[in-house]
Amino acid sequence: MTDHTATPDLTPTPGQTVGPFYGYALPYDHDSELVPPGSARAVQLTGVVYDGAGVPVPDAILEIWQPDENGVVPRETGSLRRNGFTFTGFGRAAVDPEGVFSFSTVDPGPTEADKAPFISVVVFARGLLNRLFTRIYLPEHTEALAADPFLSSLDEAERNRLIATRGADGSLRFDIRLQGEEETPFLRFPGHED
Amino acid sequence: MSPQPTSDTAKGPDDAAESQATLSKEIADIESAYTEDVDGGKKPETQPRLDYRPYRSSILRHPTKDPRHADPETIELFSPAFGHRDIGTLESDLTIQADGEPIGERIRVTGRVLDGQGRPVRNQLVEIWQANSAGRYIHKRDQHPAPIDPNFTGVGRTLTGDDGSYSFTTIKPGPYPWKNHHNAWRPAHIHFSLFGSEFTQRMITQMYFPGDPLFALDPIYQSITDRSARDRLVATYDHDITEHEFLMGYRWDIVLTGADRTWMEEEDDD
Numbered sequence: 386m387t388d389h390t391a392t393p394d395l396t397p398t399p400g401q402t403v404g405p406f407y408g409y410a411l412p413y414d415h416d417s418e419l420v421p422p423g424s425a426r427a428v429q430l431t432g433v434v435y436d437g438a439g440v441p442v443p444d445a446i447l448e449i450w451q452p453d454e455n456g457v458v459p460r461e462t463g464s465l466r467r468n469g470f471t472f473t474g475f476g477r478a479a480v481d482p483e484g485v486f487s488f489s490t491v492d493p494g495p496t497e498a499d500k501a502p503f504i505s506v507v508v509f510a511r512g513l514l515n516r517l518f519t520r521i522y523l524p525e526h527t528e529a530l531a532a533d534p535f536l537s538s539l540d541e542a543e544r545n546r547l548i549a550t551r552g553a554d555g556s557l558r559f560d561i562r563l564q565g566e567e568e569t570p571f572l573r574f575p576g577h578e579d
Numbered sequence: 580m581s582p583q584p585t586s587d588t589a590k591g592p593d594d595a596a597e598s599q600a601t602l603s604k605e606i607a608d609i610e611s612a613y614t615e616d617v618d619g620g621k622k623p624e625t626q627p628r629l630d631y632r633p634y635r636s637s638i639l640r641h642p643t644k645d646p647r648h649a650d651p652e653t654i655e656l657f658s659p660a661f662g663h664r665d666i667g668t669l670e671s672d673l674t675i676q677a678d679g680e681p682i683g684e685r686i687r688v689t690g691r692v693l694d695g696q697g698r699p700v701r702n703q704l705v706e707i708w709q710a711n712s713a714g715r716y717i718h719k720r721d722q723h724p725a726p727i728d729p730n731f732t733g734v735g736r737t738l739t740g741d742d743g744s745y746s747f748t749t750i751k752p753g754p755y756p757w758k759n760h761h762n763a764w765r766p767a768h769i770h771f772s773l774f775g776s777e778f779t780q781r782m783i784t785q786m787y788f789p790g791d792p793l794f795a796l797d798p799i800y801q802s803i804t805d806r807s808a809r810d811r812l813v814a815t816y817d818h819d820i821t822e823h824e825f826l827m828g829y830r831w832d833i834v835l836t837g838a839d840r841t842w843m844e845e846e847d848d849d
């Protein structure tokens with residue numbers, strides 16, 4: 386059913402920091418395990434969240450949202466109570482005391498032919514007054530990366546900061562720097578004011 | 580505790596030497612500069628500033644470069660799907676999660692989650708967490724010497740209905756001290772986590788209670804420099820929600836940013 390009673394252009398509710406006390410509320414069992422760790426298809430996505438002094442942030446929490454290996458956008462429920470078989474495309478990971486996060490997931494496939502696949506990321510932290518969006522691109526799709534309109538709008542250093550590094554064990558490494566010379570490029574979508 | 584190079588590294592209240600007066604002056608200066616800008620024709624702000632010095636922990640944790648404009652791509656135009664298998668039906672009542680009744684003022688907080696066009700956000704996850712009535716969180720980092728309530732965890736989850744509505748039964752949280760500066764207290768609030776119909780609408784915020792005397796003093800609330808924008812985080816007391824001899828009612832609607840995806844007939848998947 387489509388809703389036709391829409392009122393146009395309401396002003397969005399402001400965001401606020403996630404604060405320091407999300408730790409007993411937002412994390413849940415297997416939250417960062419989009420696929421079971423160690424399973425045949427599992428890829429570790431890991432990195433560190435840093436502040437503007439290069440110090441790891443111990444109280445950040447990240448979420449990822451992504452297509453499966455074939456570029457299919459998951460429409461399945463069950464992210465909060467995983468059954469170990471259904472790929473829901475969503476995961477949540479609080480960083481550890483050293484600022485390290487880790488997900489067990491799969492390489493996303495392109496949602497359209499020739500598109501550069503990526504993992505969508507949202508970052509929350511104490512001290513961060515509103516969420517930040519970014520993307521994690523895969524290093525292998527060189528042609529698609531070179532042709533990507535969004536990546537092409539960035540300078541080379543920034544562009545490289547949005548591309549994960551592949552480890553010898555197949556893992557993906559992606560650090561997030563909230564501030565500074567090597568600051569992660571964060572995204573503003575149409576309709577966002579911040 | 581981990582090393583933090585900012586002034587919020589205070590090990591205790593005595594280390595946080597800055598006074599409320601110092602903070603309040605900074606807050607007032609930022610607001611008056613903002614008001615001048617708006618009077619001079621600048622567009623009003625609707626979101627908190629990321630770079631907001633009175634909230635000391637933000638100093639090293641805000642990006643200094645402008646965010647890059649991005650058109651959302653396919654994955655970002657969808658949101659994760661949550662359903663009844665994700666959540667127990669009792670998770671929206673925070674007063675019945677233990678053997679006994681939590682102490683405090685029983686309240687209901689209800690409202691609707693809408694997108695920027697006023698359309699209901701249906702069947703989406705809403706998560707809340709909060710301090711108990713004494714201002715204490717069930718969290719190992721909360722050192723506030725106020726009692727823990729054995730019958731209250733302060734965590735709730737629900738799914739919105741077809742009209743975008745949500746409802747939580749809980750206990751009114753108390754204000755609590757924090758270490759931003761000397762004698763710093765947060766106004767009573769409930770943390771809300773929200774998903775939209777698109778991942779670009781993902782947000783986390785805090786809901787406040789009307790008339791709180793701490794509003795003017797709080798750097799987190801005041802990081803939204805626009806008065807009418809700040810007001811959007813304050814619930815309304817609603818006597819029609821209040822129940823005879825049982826609880827007090829508050830209404831709070833949440834508007835997410837506009838959805839870009841053309842509205843599609845896709846409400847067949849629950």
Ligand SMILES: [Fe+2]
Nearest residue numbers: 404406768770
């Ligand atoms: Fe809080």
